[in-house]
Amino acid sequence: MVKIPADLSYSKDHEWLHLDGDRATIGITDHAQRQLGDIVYVELPKTGERFDAGDPFGSLESVKAVSEVYLPLAGTVVAVNTSLxxxxxxxxxxxxxxxxxxxxxxxxxxxxxxxxxQYEAYLREE
Structure with missing residues (x-):
């Protein structure tokens, strides 16, 4: 069973968001990482880059494929997880x-x- 924390918001592209005022921390869901398999490379934007809602902002390369990740909300990047x-x-x-x-x-x-x-119901429909 995939984990779907109740305190987060989700997109239909399988990103999660932790909303705090006008800031959103974003990652991919447990479902998405399971589908991708072992992630071997992460490409992320630079701080200060701006994106419209639905724009790809980076990519994740796994042993199976390369997948783009999409920004669910229009915004400007203020922090990047460089440890990845x-x-x-x-x-x-x-x-x-x-x-x-x-x-x-x-x-x-x-x-x-x-x-x-709603995200859990969406996964059941997919």
Whole structure:
């Protein structure tokens, strides 16, 4: 059974978000990391880069494939998890903790995000 923490928000692209005021810390879900397999390389943006909602902001390379990750909300990157450069396996080992990807200052609506219950239902439909 995949872990879906109740205190986070989710996107249909399998990113999780921890919202705190106008900031969102973003990573991939437990479901996504299981689908990818062992992550061997992480490419992330630089601090200060701006993205629109739905834009790819980086990629994760696993032993199976390379997958882009998408920013669920428009925003500017204010922090990047640089420890993933040397330890990309953290995305697999702790996707909701040490495996976070970026923190952004976001603007716009969070209406398209899913609750944990909605994300779980979405996974069952997929």
């Amino acid at each position: 450069t040397d330890s990309p396996e953290q995305v697999n080992e702790d996707p909701y903790g040490d495996g976070w990807l970026v923190t952004c200052r976001f603007s716009g609506s969070t209406d398209d995000l899913l609750t944990a219950e």
